Amino acid sequence: MAAGSGTGEVYPFTLAPGSSDGKAWADGDFNSGHQKLPEDDKRHIAWLFRLGALLRDQFLPGPEHQGMNPLAHYISRGTWTDHNRSSLSQNRLDYYLYGYPYGNKPKAFRSPNDFFPHLLWIAGGSKDKSLCSCQLCNPEQAKPSWWPQPAPVPAPSASSSVAAPRGSSVSTGTAAVSATPMSRAASASSAATKPAPAAKPIQQPMAVAPAQPKTIPGPVTTDPSTHTQNPAVVGNPAMVTQPDDKAVFREGEAVWFLTNPTWRLGIVLQKLPPATQDGRLRYMIKQLAHSLLQLEAHLRPENEMRPFLAFSVPAVNLPELQNTWVRNAPWSQIVAKYAGDNPTRQELVGVEGSKKALIEIDHSYSLFNVMLDSRSSGGKLVVQGIFLGAERINVGEAVRIRLTPQEMNPAWPKNMPILMVLKEIFTAKSGETDGLFFSGDIYRLEEITRQQPVVEQTEIPSAMFKEKVFRDGIRAAAGTHFQWVPVLQNVTKDETVIRGRFYETSRLMAILDQNKFDAALAKGEVEDVQAYLNNRADSKGVYVGRKQNRLEMLAGAVPDDFVLPLPASIQEAS
Numbered sequence: 001m002a003a004g005s006g007t008g009e010v011y012p013f014t015l016a017p018g019s020s021d022g023k024a025w026a027d028g029d030f031n032s033g034h035q036k037l038p039e040d041d042k043r044h045i046a047w048l049f050r051l052g053a054l055l056r057d058q059f060l061p062g063p064e065h066q067g068m069n070p071l072a073h074y075i076s077r078g079t080w081t082d083h084n085r086s087s088l089s090q091n092r093l094d095y096y097l098y099g100y101p102y103g104n105k106p107k108a109f110r111s112p113n114d115f116f117p118h119l120l121w122i123a124g125g126s127k128d129k130s131l132c133s134c135q136l137c138n139p140e141q142a143k144p145s146w147w148p149q150p151a152p153v154p155a156p157s158a159s160s161s162v163a164a165p166r167g168s169s170v171s172t173g174t175a176a177v178s179a180t181p182m183s184r185a186a187s188a189s190s191a192a193t194k195p196a197p198a199a200k201p202i203q204q205p206m207a208v209a210p211a212q213p214k215t216i217p218g219p220v221t222t223d224p225s226t227h228t229q230n231p232a233v234v235g236n237p238a239m240v241t242q243p244d245d246k247a248v249f250r251e252g253e254a255v256w257f258l259t260n261p262t263w264r265l266g267i268v269l270q271k272l273p274p275a276t277q278d279g280r281l282r283y284m285i286k287q288l289a290h291s292l293l294q295l296e297a298h299l300r301p302e303n304e305m306r307p308f309l310a311f312s313v314p315a316v317n318l319p320e321l322q323n324t325w326v327r328n329a330p331w332s333q334i335v336a337k338y339a340g341d342n343p344t345r346q347e348l349v350g351v352e353g354s355k356k357a358l359i360e361i362d363h364s365y366s367l368f369n370v371m372l373d374s375r376s377s378g379g380k381l382v383v384q385g386i387f388l389g390a391e392r393i394n395v396g397e398a399v400r401i402r403l404t405p406q407e408m409n410p411a412w413p414k415n416m417p418i419l420m421v422l423k424e425i426f427t428a429k430s431g432e433t434d435g436l437f438f439s440g441d442i443y444r445l446e447e448i449t450r451q452q453p454v455v456e457q458t459e460i461p462s463a464m465f466k467e468k469v470f471r472d473g474i475r476a477a478a479g480t481h482f483q484w485v486p487v488l489q490n491v492t493k494d495e496t497v498i499r500g501r502f503y504e505t506s507r508l509m510a511i512l513d514q515n516k517f518d519a520a521l522a523k524g525e526v527e528d529v530q531a532y533l534n535n536r537a538d539s540k541g542v543y544v545g546r547k548q549n550r551l552e553m554l555a556g557a558v559p560d561d562f563v564l565p566l567p568a569s570i571q572e573a574s
Contacts, residue, residue, distance in 0.1 A: 025098060025106045046540065047097065050112035051119060053542045100136050102129070107136055113496060113543070243394060245463055247271055248302050248507050249283055252550050252566050254358055254390035256311050257285050258304040263311065264288075265354040267554060269297060269565055276301075288357055288557040289350025292331045303511050308390035309500050309533040310512060313359055315540075318352045326356045327556030357557030362389045363537050364544035364553050365436060365495070367427070367573040382426040383573060386436075387550050389536040391501045395422050398461050400499035400530055401442060407488065416445040417530050419502050420493065421461060427546070434546065436495040442488040447471075447480050460484055463504050470506045474526050499535040508532075548574070 037044045096108035097115050109115035114135060121132035129137045243250050249268050256263045266285035274280055280301045287295045316322070320334050331353070339345035369384035385394040393399060398419040424439040443460070445468070457465070464484055472481045508529045509517040520527055537543075547553045549572040551564045566572075 029106050047112050050542070051116060054112065054116045055119070109136070243392065247281055248503065248511060249305060249307070250392045252387060252392050252564065252570070254308045254361055255285065256306040256308065257298060257300045259298070263306070264351065265358050266298065267564070272299070286558065286562070288354035288554070290326065290329070290331045290353030291556055291558065291560055292335060293346060293350045293353070294559055295350065306512070307503070307508070307533065308358065309536065312534060313355050313539045316352055316356050316359070318349070321352060321356045325556065326353055326360060329353070329556065354557060357554065358390065359539045359541035360544055361553050362539045363541050364547050365389065366547045366549050366553055368570045370573050380426045380428045381573070382424060384425070385570065386425050387553065388495070388498065389500070391536070393422070393501050395425055396461060397422055398464050398502040399438070400502055401493065402497045402499055402535070403442070412444060413447070415528050415531070417502070417528055418442065418444045418487070419464065421464070436546070437492055438495070438498060439490065439492045441486060442491060443484040444487055446483050446485045447475065448483055450479050450481060457484055463502060467504050470504070471526050474521060474524055477524055500533060503529055503533070505529040
């Protein structure tokens with residue numbers, strides 16, 4: 001069996017005889033809302049090409065093969081299982097791969113990355129399920145010896161949850177397994193529109209029992225500015241420098257910024273004090289393009305900026321950029337072909353370069369502030385912070401996280417954030433390669449009545465505390481307040497479940513849509529701003545992995561002599 005590229009390159013890929021575990025589940029086996037995709041559907045083909053890229057990287061490593069067309073387009077139907085169904089939930093489509101033959105009900109591979117270990121097992125022709133390292137066959141097999149066991153924390157009973165206020169965006173539809181989501185936030189050519197949060201099926205609801213909290217009479221009235229984070233959550237507090245939590249954006253982060261009437265992609269160079277009475281910070285931004293295009297930096301107030309994850313990256317239009325890295329693209333030829341000496345066209349070619357670069361950045365990471373002696377700790381490299389895709393994240397902060405169906409509870413409201421407070425960020429051997437991992441405690445936000453006891457929480461980051469205090473004030477008239485409820489303690493997750501960093505609703509919603517935000521507050525409602533954001537690595541690109549530093553992540557999108565000024569507190573890992 002051969003696979004071909006659009007440029008005539010052909011190279012073989014042979015499956016073991018009889019390589020298939022496919023099972024055709026009957027339509028009645030699926031919940032309502034599922035629909036089978038035809039094999040020529042572009043989303044079906046996108047899965048195949050992603051799997052092909054993974055196979056190429058596994059069997060044909062090296063930069064000389066990166067430009068080749070993925071080979072999965074030619075994988076026989078015997079290896080691509082029979083049911084690839086979409087599921088509609090909250091006006092959003094998710095796409096999953098069904099066909100796993102074990103069990104009484106269909107189980108889904110949520111993304112090509114989830115399916116890939118199973119595909120390797122199929123390709124090898126083995127019939128021994130114990131040799132497969134996918135999450136469905138052997139969820140614990142691939143975890144190394146250092147992987148800690150999660151410790152479930154008792155949570156309040158489902159009956160303690162307050163009914164959602166009228167007008168809140170709570171899903172009442174059938175939950176569906178989440179896979180690789182399609183673009184969920186707005187296109188960069190328009191204003192942000194609200195994407196629906198992923199809904200997940202619950203197979204085995206968690207056993208819940210009433211917590212034994214320390215009670216505080218009456219509502220919490222603590223001034224959030226006086227909240228101090230418990231040093232225990234940051235591992236080595238003497239070495240950790242936290243970002244300014246008054247700033248929505250951070251130096252080194254990739255952002256969208258407004259150049260009337262369009263949005264462009266750039267990297268934050270510097271944070272500057274407000275220049276107007278509205279108190280909004282200003283930021284110096286380097287516009288991204290390609291290495292041959294010199295562009296001036298832009299000074300923008302934060303209300304003319306958006307997190308990268310607030311918009312989806314439009315498709316890259318230049319065919320020369322489809323099968324190469326932005327740093328390797330023949331930019332002289334591309335500019336000559338599409339722009340010549342026309343400055344407007346040259347800038348538009350630069351926009352194409354910035355889109356390609358940010359897709360690569362979205363699928364990569366770099367580390368900073370290595371913890372002392374961590375290199376000799378069983379192969380683990382422990383760090384204080386990470387540039388994860390477009391964002392900069394520190395130990396001790398909260399990140400948005402995707403839980404497994406087994407970790408979820410159907411009684412939890414669908415419109416409340418679920419976060420991990422990071423205790424440790426590290427890389428370690430996972431099979432033959434280094435994997436990226438995050439350890440910490442997981443919390444969910446719950447709205448409860450004033451009659452229920454309040455848990456004093458000093459261990460959470462200040463951003464989570466301020467989120468609670470803000471929501472308490474908005475919902476005070478309804479007689480409710482909010483509590484961060486522990487879900488899991490000392491759990492370790494790999495990078496695929498990290499959605500992105502946590503943004504306070506009061507800060508980001510005022511930037512994304514001030515009028516809608518004000519209208520909701522006037523009605524005593526709170527919309528979770530996290531629902532307006534995509535997840536890290538939602539953009540359509542191949543996995544890149546670790547880069548040496550942030551500047552290497554920008555290679556090809558900035559001039560060769562560009563210098564990235566990062567705060568002195570950031571010492572990038574070598």
